[in-house]
Amino acid sequence: MSLISAPPSKVNNVKRDYVTLFNLNADDNACRLIEPRSLHEVASDKYSPFVKMMQGLLVVDSDSDAVPCSKMDVVDINVTCAAEELIPHEIRASQGIFFTGDQIAEKIALSLSEEISAGSSFFDPSCGAGNLLLAIAKSFPLKRSVLDTLDFWGKKFGGCDLSESFILATKLRLIALALRRHGLQKVSRQDLESYLRLFKSFEVADYLGTEFGADFDCIVANPPFGHITAPDGVAWSSGKTQQAGVFIAQALMVAKSGQRIAAVLPDVLRSGTRYQKWRHMVEQNSADLHVDVYGQFSKTVDVDVFLLSVNVGAERRVDRVDNWQPTVRRVLDSCVKLNALFEVRVGPVVPHRLSEKGKLVPYLTTHDAPPFSKVGRLPKINFGGTLYSPPFVVVRRTSSPSDKARLVPSLVQGRHSIAVENHLIIIKPRDGSLKKCLELIEEFKEERVADWLNAVSRCRHLTTKILADIDIVRERYE
Ligand SMILES: C[S@@+](CC[C@H](N)C(=O)[O-])C[C@H]1O[C@@H](n2cnc3c(N)ncnc32)[C@H](O)[C@@H]1O
Numbered sequence: 049m050s051l052i053s054a055p056p057s058k059v060n061n062v063k064r065d066y067v068t069l070f071n072l073n074a075d076d077n078a079c080r081l082i083e084p085r086s087l088h089e090v091a092s093d094k095y096s097p098f099v100k101m102m103q104g105l106l107v108v109d110s111d112s113d114a115v116p117c118s119k120m121d122v123v124d125i126n127v128t129c130a131a132e133e134l135i136p137h138e139i140r141a142s143q144g145i146f147f148t149g150d151q152i153a154e155k156i157a158l159s160l161s162e163e164i165s166a167g168s169s170f171f172d173p174s175c176g177a178g179n180l181l182l183a184i185a186k187s188f189p190l191k192r193s194v195l196d197t198l199d200f201w202g203k204k205f206g207g208c209d210l211s212e213s214f215i216l217a218t219k220l221r222l223i224a225l226a227l228r229r230h231g232l233q234k235v236s237r238q239d240l241e242s243y244l245r246l247f248k249s250f251e252v253a254d255y256l257g258t259e260f261g262a263d264f265d266c267i268v269a270n271p272p273f274g275h276i277t278a279p280d281g282v283a284w285s286s287g288k289t290q291q292a293g294v295f296i297a298q299a300l301m302v303a304k305s306g307q308r309i310a311a312v313l314p315d316v317l318r319s320g321t322r323y324q325k326w327r328h329m330v331e332q333n334s335a336d337l338h339v340d341v342y343g344q345f346s347k348t349v350d351v352d353v354f355l356l357s358v359n360v361g362a363e364r365r366v367d368r369v370d371n372w373q374p375t376v377r378r379v380l381d382s383c384v385k386l387n388a389l390f391e392v393r394v395g396p397v398v399p400h401r402l403s404e405k406g407k408l409v410p411y412l413t414t415h416d417a418p419p420f421s422k423v424g425r426l427p428k429i430n431f432g433g434t435l436y437s438p439p440f441v442v443v444r445r446t447s448s449p450s451d452k453a454r455l456v457p458s459l460v461q462g463r464h465s466i467a468v469e470n471h472l473i474i475i476k477p478r479d480g481s482l483k484k485c486l487e488l489i490e491e492f493k494e495e496r497v498a499d500w501l502n503a504v505s506r507c508r509h510l511t512t513k514i515l516a517d518i519d520i521v522r523e524r525y526e
Pocket of ligand 1: 088144145147148172173174175176177178179180208209210253254255256270271272273
């Protein structure tokens, strides 16, 4: 039974097989005797039997020789599947334990081909089970013998993670890869122990606040995507902020001159209005910024990501361009920005804050806004805030690149001013023309508009800024 490429539905069986074959329960029980101190220790404990099993697979004299698992391979073993099965989802979510898939890891390795063939050094500040480092090591130079190769790799690869088991998994997989590339499969327990000792630049630690990795030629990272309180001294954010943004800021702060950073990051850092200062900070502290919009992280993780690559301390370009947006925009003379002709506002009604105060007025929610058609009769509420007089268009704020239509508009007509829920964005023609509303709804159906939106922002919420920035064809509205 192999974990290689096992689909999630089969993992239960696989896990049961691991449990029987390698007596994983015994380890589990042993772990439970010690009260874990934190979530990452729980994660490490849960993953530990799996890593011990990996270790067993590499050792000649281990019990695993006795079981029929010749297909099991420590390099290609599905470390993600194992994490999903062994570590509860809440813990993975809180610690950002979502390992990089092959496609993204290969893309990053490809972007670093020159550094790989030159034998540059690579550090992953949140290395997990080593997927990014493995992708690099697959084409990293070899030496004459396994020992020489591992001695060399031990000086060229480094990483950090909160989980001890992940760090051990990374080292074991690098060793397994070196063995495989030298045409070998297993080693003696003694050799394995001495090979493990060659990887001196791996730390079980919280990367934030350290200077780990500063001396390496390249940083490769898929940092955790959770939210943390911005550390003291961070000028680009306050309060809760993207942990991935803090990781990159940290890497930039300590990097040696000439270091290259290649990272997988949540799209909100590239396109979110609230991360403008973060982007500025990155630009100020690096050069040769390159952004590659990727799309959804994986089948099971519904977060869109982009790949960022920068050089630290290289000479900066004088002419600044908006490097964060892919060049999808054809600047057409025949186009104007939507906000030249329309006012764009978020609906002001926050349902749970409604008090019974104010005039009785018609109230529009997403529920009463039929997609691509006219809004009908509306219920009424008491509301004392801003009302909007028709005609205008509303679009739903929630919108994903995977939706059939990225923009879902409805038309509001009538004589009475209306209260609008905050899940809708109001787009109101500045000259009050119904024709402009109808034209806009038609233009929103065009693929060009959706393509542009998907390139500019892959976040799950539209913002007024993004909508105001849409190019619309001027002559349609004349
Ligand atoms: C998204 S996973 C990426 C793992 C690996 N780099 C990969 O590409 O597969 C993020 C990793 O960060 C680790 N992590 C979370 N917070 C950390 C911190 N403060 N310092 C170091 N590692 C951390 C988690 O344990 C997890 O393994």
